[in-house]
Amino acid sequence: MAAVAVTVAAFGAATWLCGALILATAIHDDATRWGLACGAGSAVAALAGMGGYGYATGGRQTATAAAESVTASGERSVAIGGNSHGTIITGDGTTIAAPAGPGPAPTGPPAAPQPPPGGTAATGNRAVAIGGDNRGTVSTGDGDGGNAGATP
Incomplete structure (x- = not known):
C-alpha cells in the first residue's frame, strides 16, 4: 500500500512542478503545457512504481533463493x-592419476548421491x-x- 501511495504522490508532485512552475514560463498554451507535464509525471511515476515493486517483492525473492x-x-x-x-x-x-599401492577390490559401482x-x-x-x-x-x-x- 505504501508503494502505491508513493507512486501516486510522485506522479502528482512531478506533474504539478512541471505544469505550474517549470513549463509555465516557456509554454503558454495550457493544453500543451499540462500534456507535457502529465508525460513527465508518468515517467517519474513509472520509476517510483519500479522501485515499489522491488521493495514489495524483495523479501519473497530472498526467501526463494534461500529455499533452494x-x-x-x-x-x-x-x-x-x-x-x-x-x-x-x-x-x-x-588427468587424475590412480592412487598407488594395493587397495580393496571394488565390489561394484558406488551409489551416486542424490541432490537435495x-x-x-x-x-x-x-x-x-x-x-x-x-x-x-x-x-x-x-x-x-x-x-x-x-x-x-
Whole structure:
C-alpha cells in the first residue's frame, strides 16, 4: 500500500512542478503545457512504481533463493543454483592419476548421491552441477589439457 501511495504522490508532485512552475514560463498554451507535464509525471511515476515493486517483492525473492539448496561437496566441484554464463574450469589440464599401492577390490559401482529436493548438487571430484541454463564453457580438466570435458 505504501508503494502505491508513493507512486501516486510522485506522479502528482512531478506533474504539478512541471505544469505550474517549470513549463509555465516557456509554454503558454495550457493544453500543451499540462500534456507535457502529465508525460513527465508518468515517467517519474513509472520509476517510483519500479522501485515499489522491488521493495514489495524483495523479501519473497530472498526467501526463494534461500529455499533452494546448492551444494558442492567434492574436491574442486562447482554447483550453481541458477544460470551460468561464464567459463567454469575445475581442473588443471592433467588427468587424475590412480592412487598407488594395493587397495580393496571394488565390489561394484558406488551409489551416486542424490541432490537435495529442489536443489543442485555437485558431489564428485571436479563435478559441475548447474540448476539453470548453461551459456558458457565447462571444463573438468580431465584429458589432454584442452576442453575434453567441455559442453557448449
